Amino acid sequence: AQSVSQHNHHVILSEAASLELGCNYSYGGTVNLFWYVQYPGQHLQLLLKYFSGDPLVKGIKGFEAEFIKSKFSFNLRKPSVQWSDTAEYFCAVSPDNYGQNFVFGPGTRLSVLP
């Protein structure tokens, strides 16, 4: 069965620190990859997505992610976090095969201290 793991349950950073959130998936075929964010009191929003092409994708609010196929990874990065980045971050995988559901990781809670 497909699964998505996220390396950290809770990450605490100070403003201006660099961020990297890990995401690994277990699926042997072609996949589409997503990072979603849920700010406090708000609903899930898409941060960025990867379908094909350049494995380094850029999203909103200065976030980027790199797809490394050989490592089954899709890590999220931001060079300098802000207090407003405090949120829960979810990695999701959708197999490139009609009929399959999205599989979400358990989420990583990011707390940025001012």
Added chain:
Amino acid sequence: EAGVTQSPTHLIKTRGQQATLRCSPISGHTSVYWYQQALGLGLQFLLWYDEGEERNRGNFPPRFSGRQFPNYSSELNVNALELEDSALYLCASSESSPRLYEQYFGPGTRLTVT
């Protein structure tokens, strides 16, 4: 453009009762997905409807069911409610092929079972 809407915002039921949750997708979207977000468990896929048909369901008992109407709106029914059904239920919609398009999420319905 209006986003995904869900009703009600909050729902309080007692054990053994039935709950009905509703979702209206973004105009032009034909796929509707239901997820359960229980505390500490992340998003768990429940059901996927596309063009009025149930396309896939997650690892949930049959008392979780739903349907999609001709206008692509959807409802989720949970029968014989149990305390552990207390969670945030999220609806998402996408264009018809999940392979190509990302999911857009609604604000959720908070179900509390007492």
